[in-house]
Amino acid sequence: MCLVWEFSENIALTDSSGASDRLLLALTALALVPIVLWDLSGLDLAMARLAGDAAGFALRDNRLLVLGLHEIPRFLGMLGVVALVAAVRWPLGVLRRLDARARLQLALSVLAALAAVSLLKNTSRSSCPWDVAEFGGVASHVSHWNWRLRDGGPGRCFPAGHASAAFAYLAGWFVLRRVAPGAAMAWLLAALGAGLVLGLAQQWRGAHYMSHTLWTAWVCWSVALAIDVACRRATRRRLAPV
Numbered sequence: 001m002c003l004v005w006e007f008s009e010n011i012a013l014t015d016s017s018g019a020s021d022r023l024l025l026a027l028t029a030l031a032l033v034p035i036v037l038w039d040l041s042g043l044d045l046a047m048a049r050l051a052g053d054a055a056g057f058a059l060r061d062n063r064l065l066v067l068g069l070h071e072i073p074r075f076l077g078m079l080g081v082v083a084l085v086a087a088v089r090w091p092l093g094v095l096r097r098l099d100a101r102a103r104l105q106l107a108l109s110v111l112a113a114l115a116a117v118s119l120l121k122n123t124s125r126s127s128c129p130w131d132v133a134e135f136g137g138v139a140s141h142v143s144h145w146n147w148r149l150r151d152g153g154p155g156r157c158f159p160a161g162h163a164s165a166a167f168a169y170l171a172g173w174f175v176l177r178r179v180a181p182g183a184a185m186a187w188l189l190a191a192l193g194a195g196l197v198l199g200l201a202q203q204w205r206g207a208h209y210m211s212h213t214l215w216t217a218w219v220c221w222s223v224a225l226a227i228d229v230a231c232r233r234a235t236r237r238r239l240a241p242v
Contacts, residue, residue: 021229028222035214044209045141048129056136057129057206069201070162073194077165084110094176094183101231102175109171109227113220117164120219127153130206144211159219160212162202166194167217171224192217 038044051057059065084107087095091103098106126144131137131153139153169191176184199213 021232024225025229028218028225031218031221035211035218038214039143039145039211044211045134047203047210048132048135048206051204052129052135052206054134054136057204060130060205060207062205065201065205069198070205073165073198074162077168080169081107081110081114094180097179097183098175101235102179105227105231106171106175109174109224110168112227113168113171113223114164116219116223117159117161117168117216120159121161122156124158125150125155126158127151127155128157128207129209131157135206157208158212159215160199160202160208161216162207163195163199163213163216164220166191166198167220169194170217170221171227174224174228195220 051059084103088100088103088107091098095103095106124144125147126142127137127139129135131139132141132151133139134141137153139151142149142151144158170188172187172191173184176187195217196213199208199210199216202208203210203213
């Protein structure tokens with residue numbers, strides 16, 4: 001935790017020099033390594049077999065998972081988006097420490113991350129674990145990298161759309177780190193923790209593989225980073241002497 005805190009403070013301190021952008025871009029690219037290695041390892045199926053078998057996934061319709069970790073979080077995620085949009089004009093809590101541009105950036109970043117994940121998911125040919133023949137479905141297990149090959153199932157399962165209801169809020173770290181580092185770190189850990197819990201819940205229901213959740217986190221982070229870099233560069237150009 002101390003190392004994470006020190007990393008956050010260092011990022012904030014170097015933000016104005018442009019070193020922050022280079023460091024974050026490098027770390028974001030580096031994060032692809034373990035995600036790709038997970039994809040190549042075959043651990044997706046290994047983890048799915050812990051929760052499912054030829055009869056399907058026993059927890060697929062579990063009330064706690066369906067209601068408590070799917071329907072309610074999805075509603076809260078949508079409510080959060082509405083609250084962030086409203087906060088552009090009427091900020092509450094720590095958001096009062098942000099100017100209107102930063103609050104607008106936060107709202108747009110969350111919306112953009114949700115849209116990016118939804119677009120990828122709706123164009124994906126990869127089916128969910130519960131649709132795979134090994135778990136009582138009809139599809140074969142095909143890597144989501146193979147976009148040209150259909151697996152015989154309904155597809156539209158990669159990456160994890162549900163986890164984006166939490167991971168999209170990673171954008172809060174980018175806008176808060178310069179004015180409230182402590183709150184930024186708390187926001188970051190909350191978004192990561194909630195996204196992981198939602199991803200694992202869907203994993204145990206047979207709705208997603210773990211790689212789907214990892215990719216969702218990376219996509220949401222990358223979208224927020226790209227928007228943050230673009231907004232700050234636009235601000236520097238606007239404030240530069242002519």
